[in-house]
Amino acid sequence: MTTIDTPRPDAIAGENSAGAPRVDNYLTWTKGFLSWALTLDHKRIGAMYLLGILFSFLVGGVFALIVRTELIAPGQTIIEPETYNIFFTLHGAVMVFLVIVPSIPASLGNFVLPIMLGAKDVAFPRLNLFSFHLWIIGAIFTVLALLLGGFDTGWTFYTPYSTKTELGGVIPVIFGVFILGFSSIFTGLNFIVTVHKMRPKGMTWFRMPLFLWALYATALIQILATPVLAITLMLVGIERAFQIGIFDPAMGGDPVLFQHFFWFYSHPAVYIMILPAMGIISELITVHSHRHIFGYRFIAYSSVAIAIFSFLVWGHHMFTSGQSALLNTIFSAITFSVAVPSAIKVFNWMATLYKGSIALNTSMLYALGFIFLFTIGGLTGIYLGTLNVDVHLHDTYFVVAHFHYVMMGSALIGFIGGLHHWWPKMFGKMYDENLGRIAFVLVFVGFNVTFFTQFMLGSHGMPRRYYDYQPEFTTYHLISTIGSYIMAAGFFLTAMYLVHSLFYGRKAPANPWGGRSLEWQCTSPPPHDNFKTTPEVGDCYDFSVVRWNEEEGGYVVQRPDEDPESENV
Amino acid sequence: MISSIANILLGFATAAPGTTPANFWMPEGASVQAPRIDFTFEVINWINYVFFAGITIALLYLVIRYRQRGKNVEFSPGPEHNTPLELTWTIVPTLILVGIFFMGFAGYLDLRTSPKNTYDIKVTAQQWAWEFEYPNGAKSTSELVVPQGRPVRLIMRSKDVLHSLFIPDFRVKQDLVPGRYTYMWFQSDAANDPTDDSDFHWLFCTEYCGDSHWNMNVHVRVFPQEDFEKWTKEQARWLDVIPEEDLYFMAGPKLYARCATCHTIDGSDGTGPSWGPRDGLPALWERIVSGKGKVSGGSKFIPGKTNLSDYIGDGKLYLTPEDYFKDSIYNPGALLVSGYGNQMPTFQGQLNDRAIDALIGMSRNLDEFNADGTFKDQAKLAEAEARIAEAKAAAAELPVEGGNSGAVTD
Numbered sequence: 001m002t003t004i005d006t007p008r009p010d011a012i013a014g015e016n017s018a019g020a021p022r023v024d025n026y027l028t029w030t031k032g033f034l035s036w037a038l039t040l041d042h043k044r045i046g047a048m049y050l051l052g053i054l055f056s057f058l059v060g061g062v063f064a065l066i067v068r069t070e071l072i073a074p075g076q077t078i079i080e081p082e083t084y085n086i087f088f089t090l091h092g093a094v095m096v097f098l099v100i101v102p103s104i105p106a107s108l109g110n111f112v113l114p115i116m117l118g119a120k121d122v123a124f125p126r127l128n129l130f131s132f133h134l135w136i137i138g139a140i141f142t143v144l145a146l147l148l149g150g151f152d153t154g155w156t157f158y159t160p161y162s163t164k165t166e167l168g169g170v171i172p173v174i175f176g177v178f179i180l181g182f183s184s185i186f187t188g189l190n191f192i193v194t195v196h197k198m199r200p201k202g203m204t205w206f207r208m209p210l211f212l213w214a215l216y217a218t219a220l221i222q223i224l225a226t227p228v229l230a231i232t233l234m235l236v237g238i239e240r241a242f243q244i245g246i247f248d249p250a251m252g253g254d255p256v257l258f259q260h261f262f263w264f265y266s267h268p269a270v271y272i273m274i275l276p277a278m279g280i281i282s283e284l285i286t287v288h289s290h291r292h293i294f295g296y297r298f299i300a301y302s303s304v305a306i307a308i309f310s311f312l313v314w315g316h317h318m319f320t321s322g323q324s325a326l327l328n329t330i331f332s333a334i335t336f337s338v339a340v341p342s343a344i345k346v347f348n349w350m351a352t353l354y355k356g357s358i359a360l361n362t363s364m365l366y367a368l369g370f371i372f373l374f375t376i377g378g379l380t381g382i383y384l385g386t387l388n389v390d391v392h393l394h395d396t397y398f399v400v401a402h403f404h405y406v407m408m409g410s411a412l413i414g415f416i417g418g419l420h421h422w423w424p425k426m427f428g429k430m431y432d433e434n435l436g437r438i439a440f441v442l443v444f445v446g447f448n449v450t451f452f453t454q455f456m457l458g459s460h461g462m463p464r465r466y467y468d469y470q471p472e473f474t475t476y477h478l479i480s481t482i483g484s485y486i487m488a489a490g491f492f493l494t495a496m497y498l499v500h501s502l503f504y505g506r507k508a509p510a511n512p513w514g515g516r517s518l519e520w521q522c523t524s525p526p527p528h529d530n531f532k533t534t535p536e537v538g539d540c541y542d543f544s545v546v547r548w549n550e551e552e553g554g555y556v557v558q559r560p561d562e563d564p565e566s567e568n569v
Numbered sequence: 570m571i572s573s574i575a576n577i578l579l580g581f582a583t584a585a586p587g588t589t590p591a592n593f594w595m596p597e598g599a600s601v602q603a604p605r606i607d608f609t610f611e612v613i614n615w616i617n618y619v620f621f622a623g624i625t626i627a628l629l630y631l632v633i634r635y636r637q638r639g640k641n642v643e644f645s646p647g648p649e650h651n652t653p654l655e656l657t658w659t660i661v662p663t664l665i666l667v668g669i670f671f672m673g674f675a676g677y678l679d680l681r682t683s684p685k686n687t688y689d690i691k692v693t694a695q696q697w698a699w700e701f702e703y704p705n706g707a708k709s710t711s712e713l714v715v716p717q718g719r720p721v722r723l724i725m726r727s728k729d730v731l732h733s734l735f736i737p738d739f740r741v742k743q744d745l746v747p748g749r750y751t752y753m754w755f756q757s758d759a760a761n762d763p764t765d766d767s768d769f770h771w772l773f774c775t776e777y778c779g780d781s782h783w784n785m786n787v788h789v790r791v792f793p794q795e796d797f798e799k800w801t802k803e804q805a806r807w808l809d810v811i812p813e814e815d816l817y818f819m820a821g822p823k824l825y826a827r828c829a830t831c832h833t834i835d836g837s838d839g840t841g842p843s844w845g846p847r848d849g850l851p852a853l854w855e856r857i858v859s860g861k862g863k864v865s866g867g868s869k870f871i872p873g874k875t876n877l878s879d880y881i882g883d884g885k886l887y888l889t890p891e892d893y894f895k896d897s898i899y900n901p902g903a904l905l906v907s908g909y910g911n912q913m914p915t916f917q918g919q920l921n922d923r924a925i926d927a928l929i930g931m932s933r934n935l936d937e938f939n940a941d942g943t944f945k946d947q948a949k950l951a952e953a954e955a956r957i958a959e960a961k962a963a964a965a966e967l968p969v970e971g972g973n974s975g976a977v978t979d
Contacts, residue, residue, distance in 0.1 A: 082780050082840075154777050160747060161730040161779060166910045249748025255731060256746060289635065290642045295650045298659075320733060321744045322751045325681050329674055336666040340659060346624065347658040353631040355647035360636060368632060375624050379617040382666070386613060386673030388606050388680050392595075392740040395733060395775040459594045459610075461737025463775040467783040470771065514642060548640040555642075 024527035025428070040125035043526060045132050046111030047426060050419075052135065053107055054495075056098040057412075061491065063091035068450075068484040071477050074469055081467040085152035086167070088465060092155030093173065097180050098139055100407055101269060103415045104276035105222075106135070106187050108422055109215045113191060115519040115526060116209050118200040118535045123193040131186035134179050141176030145169035154465060156266070159247035159258040163239045171240060174233045181230040184272075188222030191215050200518075202537040206300065209517045209540050210293060213300045214279020217307040221268045221275075225311070229265035232258065256321055263314035271310040273407055275303055277414025278345055281367050284417055285349045287515040288364035289356030290543040295348040302341035309338040319390050328387060335385040342378050346371060361513065362436030366417025369444050370410055377405030380455065398458025401451045409447055416443075416494070423498065424512045428525040429505030435497040442490030449483025509554025514546045516557065599770055599791070600739035601756045602680055607740075609672045616665060680741070683754035687722035690715070694725070694732035694745045695914045697781035697830045699772070707805035708919075710827050712788045713772055714804075716797040717760040723753045728914060733776035736789055744776055763796040780840045780912070781830045808923050810961065815953045816923065817930025818937065818944040824924055825931060825942045831913070835940040841913060842906045844932055854932045857881065857890045863907035870904055880904065894932070895925050 026043045029035075036044055067088050070077045079087070110128065114121050122128050145151055149168035153161060162170060195216045199208070235246045236258070245251025247258040286293045293299065315323060315331030349371055358364065380402045383389050393399060424430050453476045458464075462473050469477065511520040517540040522530055549556045594614065595607050637643070690713070691702040701709045715721045725734060727745035734753065735742040743753040761768040769788035778785065792800055811819045825834070836845035836852075844853040856862035860878025864870060869886060871879070880886040880893065887893040896903055898920060901913035920928075931938065937945055944950050 080838075081783065085777075085780065085782075152779070158731055158777070161777070164730060165779065166912070249746075254748065256749075290637070290644065291647060292649045294648065295655050297650070298655050320742050322746045322749060325678070328677070332673060332677075333670055336670050337663075339666055340663050343662045344655070344659055348655070350624070350627055350631060351648075351651075351654075353628075353635060355645045356631075356635045357637045357643045357645075358632055358635050360632070368628065371628060372625065375621060379621060382613050382617065382669060383610065386609060386669055388673050388676030389610050389613065390673075391677070391680060391742050392606055392610075392737070394742055395735070456594065460596050461735070461771065461773065463735065463773045465777040465782060469783075543642060544644050544646065546642050546644075548642065 024529075025523075025525050026528045027427070027525050029528045038129070040121070040129055041528065042110050042114050042121050042125065042128060043426075043530075045128055046107050046109075049102065049110060049132060049135065050107035050426075052139065053099055053103050056094055056139065057103075058495075060091055060094035060099055061488065063087050063094065065484060065488055067091060068481045070467070071469070072481040073478070074471055074474055076468075082152065084467045085465075086150040089152050089154050090146065090150070093151075093177070094142065095407075096155055096269075096273075097177050098135075098142065100273045100411050100415075101180075101184060102135060102187070103273075103412070104280065104418060105191065105215055105218055105272075106131070106183075108280070108415070108418045109191065109211075109276060110187070111426055112422060112519055113194060113212065113215060114198070115522065115530050116212055116517050117194065117198050117203070118518045118531055118537065119194070119198045120529050120531070122190045123197055124190050127186050128190055131183045131190070134183035134186070138176045138178075138180035138183060141172050141179060145173035145176060148172055156262060157233065157236060157258075158262075159236060159239070159253070159255045160249065162236055163248050171237050174237045178230050178233055181226045181233075184222050185226050188219035188226075191219040192223070195219075200534050200537050206297065207537065207539065210282035210296070210299055210303075211276075211279040211517075213303050214275045214282070217303040218272050218275045218279075221272050221307050221310060225265045225268040225272075228261060229269075232261040232265070235261075256318070256323065259318050259321055260314070263317045264311075267314040267317065268307075268310040270403075270406065271306055273411040274414075275306060277370065277411045277418075278303065280414045280418035280421070281349060281370050282345075283515075283517070284363050284367035284421055285352050286541050286543075287421070287513050288361055288367065289353050289358040290514055290546060291352050291354075291356035292539075292541040292543065293348070294351035294354070295344075296541070298344050299348050302344045305341040306338060309334065309341070313338055316385060316390075319387060320394050332385055332387045336382075339378065339381065339385070342374075346375060346378070359513070360437075361420075362431075362433055362440055363417045363420035363513075365437060365440045365444075366413055366420065369440065370413050370417060373405055373409030373413060373447070376452075377402060377410055380405065393458060395464055396458035397454040397462045397464055400464050401454035401458060404451045404454075409451070413443075413447075421513065422519075423501070424508030425519055425524045425526070427502055428508050428523075429501045430508050430512065431501035431505055432497050435493065439490045439493040439497070442493065443487055444490075446483050446485070446487030446490055450480050450487055451483070453477075453480045453483070506553070509552045511555045511557070512553075514543065514548075514555035516540045516542060516546065520555075521557075596737055598738065598740060599757050599759050600736075600741065601758060603738070603740045605676050605679065609669075609676055612672065613669060616669070683722050683752065684720045687720045687754055688716055689722050689724055692723045692725040692734065692745070693728060694734070694774070694785075695728040696730065696779050696912065697774070697785040698827050699734075699774075699785070699787055700919065703801050703804070705801055705805050707801045709804055710787075711823065712769070712790060714790050714792055714797065714800055715757065717791050717793050718756070718758050719794070720754055720756040725751050725753065730778050731776045732774050732778050732785070735773045735775040736770055737773070738770040739789075742775060757791045759791065760793045761790045763790070763792050763800070784830050808921075808927075810957055812953075812956075813926075816927040817934060818946075818950060819953055820924065820927035821931030822938070822942045822944055824920070824927055828928075829942055833940070834935055834938060834942060840909075842909055844935060848908075852932075852935050854890070854929075854935075857893055864904045865907040866905040867903050867911070875907065877904075891929060894929055898925065898928070 026041055036048065039045065066079065067084065070079050070084055146169060151167050151169035151173050152165055153170060157174070195212060238244055239246045239248060239253070243251060245253040247253040247255050249255060282293060282299055313331060313335045315327055316335045319328050384393060384399065384402060420436060457473055457476045460473070462469060508524040510523050516538065518535055518537070521535055545557050546555050547558050595610060598604060598607055689704065693700045698710055699713070701713050723734065725743065725745045726749070727747045729747060731747070732745040733742060734745060736755070739755045739757065741753055741755050743751050745751060769790050772787050772789045774782060774785035808820055831839050831841035833839045833843045834845050836843050836847045846852045850856050850861055851859065857877060860876055860881055862877040863875050864877060865875060874880070881890055887896065899915055899917040901915060902911045905911055939945055
């Protein structure tokens, strides 16, 4: 394992200065731009990813608001059709490739995974830094694509339109996504090796926190599926640049082949987005209800089952593409099988609440919101997996609503919930819990108002990616746009109180929520090396020893032998 | 809160004209396939209502019942797992899903398998229009008219990129893939009123195909057998029966409807250059004749020669303005108007000389047309229509020439 050779300026200074020794803190460990840009510390890399991802989320969100505002009424509202096409494409591409895919693994996962394992860092810290640098380069190419004329292919880059459109941004963005793909692969590779090789003594596979199971399953998909996307997009670029017929029938290619390649990655990618969120929810539900997770093995196995099934269902995006009826039937059948492990997780989370001691903290509200929204997202997936119903609903707003319930209502809500959960750990500050709850309500209500209406739009036949629409769809579009403004208000409020907490927040205790996994045993924020000695591993879901401590302002873990005064234990 | 949102939404939906709780989810079906799809949809709906209500109520109950009071953890060692329970909630959803799969599968086979005696219509899609060709050679681009009570099969192809043909009221959808043929079939037993233009079903393009994807939609109308035959016969010959001098205002607007996706006639901006005066230049015909129009690219572009006058005239690329006009429709990539890309498809084989005449005539008399392409002088139009109807009545005894009308009547 690579070690960090930099001296310990603060530690030395701390010992020399008068008064109490300074607390070892990864944020203030070293100073200066390069100490961050070239850091090998997984915590700093996680924090920088977080900043980049949240900024991209803001950008993608602004694109979404422009799109929704254009759709507030029939006819032209604020932009031209060509501009609209660029904006919905950018919204999709930024949100998928720059935000949701890296969101949880690269930011929260990077930060938490080694600490949960009691390790000092991931297995390959230099690769980890390289993966972040690749993310930055990928993001720069996306911005470049925008400056070179933009691209209007939709985030799906369907051929032959993507090889024919005249806008100059197509090749830069393809290259950007290619690079982002490698960033994702390196993170996945790192996590797999770390989980295999660096578990502490006593932490068997089935004693790992479920978040690690989820990250592990995600990493498997990342390294197996992402290369296919990278190669496919390269082929599109080659076809555009050198007029070699691969997907364009005018040059002897086959456009449906592109769809197979694309969804072979992009369907598993849905699970790259949702699995880590499910892992976070498993943590949030147990910690904030202080109850042992119900059915640990079923949840762990279902993560792996989802990862495996996710490779076998890509054809359900292509029921109307001209794919044969036989293939459609097979893909429909396998698609239904992927619904079962998802259902198992929901039921297990609910059973965990039973006889718990449920603290309605902001992050718990997000977890409960996740269960609600994921239920809607999952149940509406049944319509789309059903062959004859999908023929009617395919490529309408019903699909748009469904995947926003899954990708935003579930994956991103899980990310925001996890962000609130680990925020005190990452930055050592507590945010205003009441503002957090208010912001959650705004986001939750706004989300449902925005996207539930789109189910009705879709079932009535409103196609997606339309700049304008028939007057009979006006009411639903208006409600949907209002909802998006409510949601935006919720996110702005969240940004405000989180930034506020960095400067004025109360100092966070080591264990503000009563968690048992290892990250709650080190200080907030963690020291540079996470742990001085490898910590002892207990059952990370045993909350019988968790006690509230008023002095700490947080929870402490008391074992019977350490706590002679305790009467109950 | 959720129920109140649902109520508000339901209130909005029912407030919209023509929407009742019965079609809260699905629009009224108008094909023989619709009831079966709607039934499957309804079955899933009710299963989902039950699961959704169950999960929501259980979630709210658990959160309220077991909420933490204060900061102390009231620990209670509940069950950590329960295998029979977990197997139950694995197996029961699996069985339900298997049932739903078979409903969808059986329904899908009906949707894919067309009956033997179908009435075949050829569909060609290109950016950004549909063309429907009937067995008697009749062509239509402004609407799809189909016979009532007869299975119709669409034999579809695309000339450029992916498109998808979707008729929500019929519950059918199929992609059009360049380089391949795809089929779709449907049958509608409920006729529209042939005399009422506002009685129709929508046909949308549902596969993103570029700038005017959103505008690539036409009306579908179901005509009773007799009206349908009459319509196809008229459609096959409509351009031929119009006298030369009436072409520009009788045929012009109908042909222009196809151009209107990209070209306005009032000078406002579009995907292609407007026919009207724009950017300080005169209207289209004047731009061509005067040679003041600017070009900046294309396969026949000569670097440095940016005025149309460099290309039109004796000893130049085009002898007459009419030649240029025609070639920019048949071979649109030859010369690209300054500020616009190479996006227009060719219309060679779709527009004959009379059609080109009609469009040239229209562009020369733009002041006689409204911004939406309709002819201003309704009286003149009505008079010309009456003359044609008269001639038609006189010729009614004669058999129809050309075209395979036998296929229409079967």
